[in-house]
Amino acid sequence: MARKGVRPARPAAGHDVERTLDELYATPPSDFVSRREQLAAEAKRDGRADDARRIHGAxxxxxxxxxxxxxxxxxxxESGRFLELxxxxxxxYRTLDADGIKELSEQRRSIVSALSRQAAQLAREAGHGLSGAARQDVESTLRAVLADEDAAQRWAAGRLEGALTPPADFPSPDATTAAPAHRVARPAPAPPETRPRAKDELAERRRRRQQQLGRARRSAEAADHRLHELSAGRDDADASLRRARDRHDRAREHExxxxxxxxxxRQELRRAEQEEREAEERLRTAAGAVERAERAARDAAQEVARLTEPIT
Structure with a gap:
């Protein structure tokens, strides 16, 4: 029973704050603090003090x-496939031999490189290019996601605050000539009566290992194929963007x-209008002069006529 004066918890509030935090961590770092303070203030104004503290603590x-x-x-x-991979x-890696580890390590390196390029492209399109050090941190994070389950879960939450570091004991492409460090030592030869059973168990382990290798290879190939498709799409988008920018520049020049x-x-029109006004003024002046000259001529003619009349 709720105490008097205590507002009951709203189930939707937790969902709201999760969406708010998702939005916040999608905000570029340069705008993060101002957006965080704005969202925390909104939550506090709405009476969601716990949500405000969570947001402010991001x-x-x-x-x-x-x-x-x-x-x-x-x-x-693509991120889901990467997590599955x-x-x-x-x-x-818990059961593969050295050759299998080397093959998967090479595929892993190719996929991580392609995904890091894609992340850099997305950041650049959002207006924030990545430096060489930042791209290395992205690659380190992606390698950690492949190698460590905890890192994978943190990345899948979408709220990383810093780069992740892969575990030191995860095999690298340069360390695949030897068996995995955690491989169990080969047991001593079994007594003759137990050897058939041991052979069956070994065959079963090898069969399971080959199945795991097949699944890992298929996942890696699917992810690599998808990344190639995305890279081609990105190149097409880049070419389209360049063409659009060229058209924009030409249109701006034409404009x-x-x-x-x-x-x-417009200047020519203003000059023509000025000349027209001046011509009209000259025309009015000339018309006035003609009219006055006509009147003077009539007056002169009348005077001549009057003076030529006979005197009576």
Missing amino acids: RRPTLAAWAANLLLRSQPQ GRALREA SAAQERLREA
Whole structure:
């Protein structure tokens, strides 16, 4: 039973604050603090003190962390496949031999590189280019997502505050010539009566390992194929953007030339109107002079006629 004077909790409030935090972590770092304070003030004004404290406690992400969050939110399907690939890789690394690890490591490096380029492109389109160090932090974060389940869960939440670091014991492409560090030592030879059973168990383990390797390879190939498609789409979008910018620049030049011609035409029109007014004034002056001359001529003719009349 709720105490008197205590407002009951609203189920929708938690959902509202989660959406608010998602929006906040999609905000570029340069605008993060001002947007955070605005959202916290709105929550406090609405009587949601707990939400306001949560919002106010949000920490501004680094540029690399924001780019990784942006990648997750902008490409949800590719991000989901990447997370699935990480799960398959972590499972496969527990049982694979050195050759299998090397193959998957090479695919992992290619996919991480492609995704980091895509994150940099998204950040640039949002008006915030990534430096070389920031791109390295994005790659480090993506490698951590593949290698560590906790890192994958943190990235999947879409609210990273800083770059993630992959665990040191996760095999790298340069360390695949040896067996995984956590491989169990080979047991001593079994007694003759237990060898058939051991062979069956070994065959079963190898079969499961090959299944895991197959799933990991399929996941990696699907992710790599999708990334190639996205890269091609990005290149097409870049080319379209360049063409649009060229057309925009030409149109701007045409507009400037048209405006200059219009300005000149208006000046010419003003000069013509001025000349027309002056000509009209001269015409009125000339007409007045003609009218006066005609009157003088009539008066002179009348005077001549009067003087030529006979005197009586």
